Amino acid sequence: MSFQTPASVPPKRNLLVPHKRSLLPVNSLHKQTTLNPSATPAEIQFRRPVFSSVGEDAEKKRQEDDAQEQDQTGISQRTGGEEVVRIEFDSSQAPQPFLEPDVLERIRERQRQREKEALQNTASRGTTDAPGAGLDTEREIRRRAVQTEYGRMAVRGRMAVGMIIQLRHLYRLQLPLTRFPLIVAYSTKTASKMPPRKRKSPDSSHTEASSSAKRTNTSTSNGQLQQQNSQENDINAPHHGAQQAEDFGIVLREFYPPEMSNARCEAYNNGTLPRPIEVLNRAYEETENARKAISPQNAVVHWFKTDLRLKDNRSLKVAYETAKQNDIPLICLYILSPQDLTAHLRSPARVDFVLRNLEGLKKGLAELDIPLYMETQEVRRNVPGRVVELCEQWGASNLFANIEYEVDELRREAKLVKLCCDKGISFEAVHDTCVVTPGALESQQGRQYAVYTPWYRSWMTYLHGHPKNLDVVDAPGQNAGKARTHFKDLFDSEIPDAPENKRLGEEEKQRFSKLYPAGEDEAMSRLDSFLETKATDYGKMRSMVSGQHTSILSPYFAAGVLSARVAVAKAKDANGGYLDGKNAGLASWISEVAWRDFYRHVLVHWPFICMNKCFKPEYTNVEWEYDTDLFNLWTQGKTGFPIVDAAMRQIKHDAWIHNRNRMIVSSFLSKDLMLDWRRGERYFMEQLIDGDFASNHGGWGFGSSTGVDPQPYFRVFNPLLQSEKFDPDGEFIRQWVPELREIKDRKAIHDPYGRGAGAVAQKAGYPKPIVNHAESRDRALKRYKEGIARDKP
Numbered sequence: 001m002s003f004q005t006p007a008s009v010p011p012k013r014n015l016l017v018p019h020k021r022s023l024l025p026v027n028s029l030h031k032q033t034t035l036n037p038s039a040t041p042a043e044i045q046f047r048r049p050v051f052s053s054v055g056e057d058a059e060k061k062r063q064e065d066d067a068q069e070q071d072q073t074g075i076s077q078r079t080g081g082e083e084v085v086r087i088e089f090d091s092s093q094a095p096q097p098f099l100e101p102d103v104l105e106r107i108r109e110r111q112r113q114r115e116k117e118a119l120q121n122t123a124s125r126g127t128t129d130a131p132g133a134g135l136d137t138e139r140e141i142r143r144r145a146v147q148t149e150y151g152r153m154a155v156r157g158r159m160a161v162g163m164i165i166q167l168r169h170l171y172r173l174q175l176p177l178t179r180f181p182l183i184v185a186y187s188t189k190t191a192s193k194m195p196p197r198k199r200k201s202p203d204s205s206h207t208e209a210s211s212s213a214k215r216t217n218t219s220t221s222n223g224q225l226q227q228q229n230s231q232e233n234d235i236n237a238p239h240h241g242a243q244q245a246e247d248f249g250i251v252l253r254e255f256y257p258p259e260m261s262n263a264r265c266e267a268y269n270n271g272t273l274p275r276p277i278e279v280l281n282r283a284y285e286e287t288e289n290a291r292k293a294i295s296p297q298n299a300v301v302h303w304f305k306t307d308l309r310l311k312d313n314r315s316l317k318v319a320y321e322t323a324k325q326n327d328i329p330l331i332c333l334y335i336l337s338p339q340d341l342t343a344h345l346r347s348p349a350r351v352d353f354v355l356r357n358l359e360g361l362k363k364g365l366a367e368l369d370i371p372l373y374m375e376t377q378e379v380r381r382n383v384p385g386r387v388v389e390l391c392e393q394w395g396a397s398n399l400f401a402n403i404e405y406e407v408d409e410l411r412r413e414a415k416l417v418k419l420c421c422d423k424g425i426s427f428e429a430v431h432d433t434c435v436v437t438p439g440a441l442e443s444q445q446g447r448q449y450a451v452y453t454p455w456y457r458s459w460m461t462y463l464h465g466h467p468k469n470l471d472v473v474d475a476p477g478q479n480a481g482k483a484r485t486h487f488k489d490l491f492d493s494e495i496p497d498a499p500e501n502k503r504l505g506e507e508e509k510q511r512f513s514k515l516y517p518a519g520e521d522e523a524m525s526r527l528d529s530f531l532e533t534k535a536t537d538y539g540k541m542r543s544m545v546s547g548q549h550t551s552i553l554s555p556y557f558a559a560g561v562l563s564a565r566v567a568v569a570k571a572k573d574a575n576g577g578y579l580d581g582k583n584a585g586l587a588s589w590i591s592e593v594a595w596r597d598f599y600r601h602v603l604v605h606w607p608f609i610c611m612n613k614c615f616k617p618e619y620t621n622v623e624w625e626y627d628t629d630l631f632n633l634w635t636q637g638k639t640g641f642p643i644v645d646a647a648m649r650q651i652k653h654d655a656w657i658h659n660r661n662r663m664i665v666s667s668f669l670s671k672d673l674m675l676d677w678r679r680g681e682r683y684f685m686e687q688l689i690d691g692d693f694a695s696n697h698g699g700w701g702f703g704s705s706t707g708v709d710p711q712p713y714f715r716v717f718n719p720l721l722q723s724e725k726f727d728p729d730g731e732f733i734r735q736w737v738p739e740l741r742e743i744k745d746r747k748a749i750h751d752p753y754g755r756g757a758g759a760v761a762q763k764a765g766y767p768k769p770i771v772n773h774a775e776s777r778d779r780a781l782k783r784y785k786e787g788i789a790r791d792k793p
């Protein structure tokens with residue numbers, strides 16, 4: 001493995017040029033102690049990935065991939081024939097994605113092309129702000145056309161011509177000519193009576209579940225529907241279901257606009273609206289020269305967000321090296337914004353976990369003479385301004401942070417780049433959280449993958465080709481400069497209090513501290529112990545819900561206490577240097593950690609999923625139920641489906657549940673109860689200690705069949721079969737549903753009322769099933785089918 005040494009080393013201040021290939025002044029950094037001193041220092045590339053539009057081809061590709069039905073937990077295993085890649089560490093490595101120049105150039109070229117096309121589209125439509133701007137796909141044009149009389153005539157004309165062509169074909173096949181006039185008459189009649197697309201009224205046959213939903217579902221007249229349709233072509237108008245989404249607590253209007261139309265999602269896909277990552281890239285491009293001209297002053301700042309660790313923290317490492325090079329102190333910063341916590345649905349358990357980790361972080365940094373300054377900023381809009389203010393106060397002209405890929409965060413960072421630049425501060429956002437940086441992988445057609453299996457193959461190939469991506473950077477060393485003298489007060493900074501709406505009770509605090517002790521050392525020892533004792537059986541056991549067969553490292557990944565790189569690198573080591581193949585359990589675990597990357601890649605490319613839409617926007621047209629009583633039964637674990645109830649009770653108690661159970665309960669909410677799955681998505685975020693937008697949304701997309709991976713809507717989880725398969729003895733159910741503990745029969749426990757244990761269950765106060773699974777399934781299939789068809793021309 002060899003790495004190019006830069007042909008020419010740029011001047012020292014060229015340390016951080018983010019969006020063009022640029023170089024760290026490697027010479028000055030080589031003196032670091034390296035874990036592998038023999039490793040050749042690599043060329044450092046700062047690059048921000050550029051994304052290409054996907055459009056309709058992706059849909060086609062997705063449908064093709066749908067053929068390979070894939071269980072989210074069951075990726076196909078490839079074995080043998082893999083090159084063994086040795087991990088090399090070099091602490092002088094820049095914390096950046098490592099992309100081949102030709103890949104980079106290809107991506108850039110597509111970006112230029114895309115921008116050109118977007119510009120042309122805009123010019124031909126007048127202004128992007130005009131209603132309907134961006135609706136240039138054939139489908140949208142056809143949809144609009146049928147709204148006018150001329151359009152309808154044209155469509156009917158086309159249908160008639162199509163029919164004649166088909167009939168000519170039939171004629172050639174020697175179908176009896178007598179049928180010809182009949183068919184023409186039928187088709188003409190049908191075409192002339194073609195009704196406007198209609199939203200079906202609630203299914204009256206399913207009275208049990210939909211009674212109160214009927215009260216909330218608005219009935220719509222044809223006129224209203226036409227208005228809805230034209231509204232939905234307007235990228236600035238809300239979706240027709242926006243009010244319901246707001247009333248049901250899905251869209252938090254305190255912070256966000258009403259749910260957007262599906263056309264607006266399409267505008268992100270076709271480049272009419274820029275993706276937030278593109279906005280950030282542009283901010284970097286526009287400020288490049290100005291930032292380059294900035295030289296370090298009195299201090300360097302690293303801003304901690306969801307990267308609460310010292311080891312393998314790329315932004316922290318560059319910040320430290322910059323400070324050290326210039327012999328000035330490094331200051332660390334953490335800002336808690338209660339508004340952000342509410343807007344981003346952070347659970348009290350996760351807030352508490354973050355605060356506990358800050359304690360350890362503060363201590364660890366202080367041992368290195370690095371202060372960690374922490375404060376609370378109530379209003380989230382003020383955070384960027386406050387960061388700039390603090391940098392000015394400290395005389396810091398270099399600010400670093402790892403990139404968070406959620407929409408609000410990318411937009412905030414884009415704003416901050418400019419804000420900083422205006423004040424003579426260079427702000428550098430670093431790719432860190434993924435093993436492979438979003439945007440680095442693309443299909444042969446140059447598109448972002450929407451299906452896990454081909455994406456995973458590409459992820460694996462990429463890592464084989466770029467083993468340095470698994471290089472782990474070490475923790476910072478002793479602080480340079482005189483931090484203890486110049487910034488003495490900052491060492492006394494207190495851990496912020498949890499805001500009132502995120503505060504835990506004393507018993508809960510103790511419970512979570514026991515279940516998930518804070519700190520990098522804890523994360524590392526959990527990882528080591530899992531790799532030593534459980535990982536080799538992971539492939540076979542990972543879906544079993546009783547006992548512990550998974551790592552339970554998700555809280556540590558979510559808060560950034562453990563880096564995914566470290567986890568994968570260590571698992572690879574444990575697997576004798578293999579990333580895939582060899583031990584099926586270890587390879588399978590690596591592939592699960594890859595899911596985390598996958599969902600982040602998806603988020604960056606389809607940012608509207610972070611705005612209360614789903615990957616397949618047409619699925620927001622499905623007629624959901626908005627029944628609060630049903631929703632509450634689900635959250636309380638009182639649905640009468642033992643496996644569902646056990647899982648929902650565990651989530652309340654542990655703020656964590658097993659992946660299999662997450663799939664079961666999400667499918668149950670969206671398909672058996674037909675409740676709008678986004679409310680479940682929110683509930684999970686507000687409960688889970690590992691609540692992480694990309695993974696949670698991805699999981700819910702899978703459970704409700706509205707997401708990226710092919711889990712077709714007609715594959716409905718049967719809670720009873722799932723229960724029997726993954727909790728065969730009912731141990732998990734007995735643990736969490738005390739009412740059923742007396743049922744010793746391993747069959748009856750899964751369905752007490754249906755298998756002869758009803759009397760015991762009833763006596764103990766366990767409810768009967770609130771829905772009939774077979775009926776619910778039929779209703780779901782019908783609703784999904786109708787909803788998806790609604791948008792079709």
Ligand SMILES: Cc1cc2nc3c(=O)[nH]c(=O)nc-3n(C[C@H](O)[C@H](O)[C@H](O)COP(=O)(O)OP(=O)(O)OC[C@H]3O[C@@H](n4cnc5c(N)ncnc54)[C@H](O)[C@@H]3O)c2cc1C
Pocket residue numbers: 072542550551552553554555557558592593594595596599657658659660662663666684688690691692693695696697698699700702703
């Ligand atoms: C409806 C639903 C909601 C989910 N919400 C979240 C969430 O908010 N936060 C979260 O981290 N995970 C979420 N997941 C994914 C998965 O359930 C958890 O990551 C996993 O259960 C965590 O347990 P573990 O650490 O023991 O995982 P292990 O099985 O030990 O896996 C190791 C790590 O790989 C990653 N991982 C494993 N499976 C997945 C997956 N399917 N998707 C993404 N990453 C995965 C996680 O980081 C996990 O810690 C969700 C899944 C579903 C179906």
